[in-house]
Amino acid sequence: MTYSRKLQITVPCSSSNIGPGFDVLGVTLSLYLTLDISIFEPSSVKENYNAEVVLTYSGEGNDGVPLSVEKNLITKTALYVLACNNISGFTAPMTINVNNLIPMGRGLGSSGAAVVAGVMLGNVSGNLGLTKDRMLDYCLMIERHPDNVTAALMGGFIASYLRELNTDDTGIPHSEELEKKNDMINKLSSQIVPERIGHYIKLNWAKEIKAITIIPQFEVSTAEAREILPNDYNKNDVVFNLQRLAVLIMALSQSPPDADLICQAMQDKVHQPYRKQLIPGLSEIITNVKPTTHPGLLGICLSGAGPTILALATHNFDNISKTVIDMFAKENIEAVVKVLDVVEGGAQVVETKYNNA
DSSP: OOEEEEEEEEEEEEEEOTTTOTTTEEEEEEEEEEEEEEEEOOSSOOSOOGGGEEEEEEETTTTTOOOSTTTSHHHHHHHHHHHHTTOOSOSSOEEEEEEEOSOTTSSSOHHHHHHHHHHHHHHHHTTOOOOHHHHHHHHHHHOSOHHHHHHHHHOSEEEEEEOOOOGGGTTOOOHHHHHHOTTHHHHHHTSOOOSOOEEEEEEOOOTTOEEEEEEESSOOOHHHHHHTSOSSOOHHHHHHHHHHHHHHHHHTTSSSOOHHHHHHHTOOSSSHHHHGGGSTTHHHHHHHOOTTTSTTEEEEEEOTTSSOEEEEESSOHHHHHHHHHHHHHHTTOOEEEEEEOBOSSOSEEEEEEEOOO
């Protein structure tokens, strides 16, 4: 076979919630899921070429990721996008080499990045010409919470929300459902994909601020982290978060950053107090790691549903990281550290070679 196109899709990881911004704030970080794709000229006319798509995988989660196009979250998402556009499967033979550097189940948006990659794969393989805003609609038909997928797709520091669902939209699941249920594509693709499901705005982020991610070597399932949250909240706790959220989005935009203001504004009473039982050491870390004890630190919080700790800082990264690692070690938990930049561009598709012979 001779190839007709070679493309690369890159999707950054994301951290969501950011202190009081539960299900609202997401920030895009410089750790990537990459797909290198070769699309070949079809040798015959077929309904689909799913059997001639070769999927390989390296990186985080290498041992447990399914390589069948009908079971892998990335390719299942792509097949869903194609089905919604009356295309029954992949329209040409191809190889898809996935390299994933985003730890799975750690609160860094690994499933959100996979969904974004899958939507972009469906778009390019079907030559659909979808805009990023329209691709976001497809992402949100699969991933119910907009913070991670919006940040990964659009890039930067993002506030987002999902519009209230009407009776036609109630089938929108979580990405976990698509991952587990092989018949979910048919159920989803029978629905019309509404436009402008999610709404977002890009916020400013001070250039001095980097993200230290301290990543414990165990997973927390998003479903479990959701189930542990209460159905009803105390009014004072909700007001506490709303006040700090309003301050935080402005404080993170100011240069130079005000450490005391940001630290106070990153406090939370909506999800971290409940998730501490899933993450040994979380309470001690949030309570004791402060700008007053660690120069350069601005604020610290749980990344997404955890267990990764997100520390925002301008310098002194090694000392801040070591303190958190030592606190996890007291709980017999190993952790690794990655100091990441905020990525403004979001997910990208680059055509690396085109053969029109």
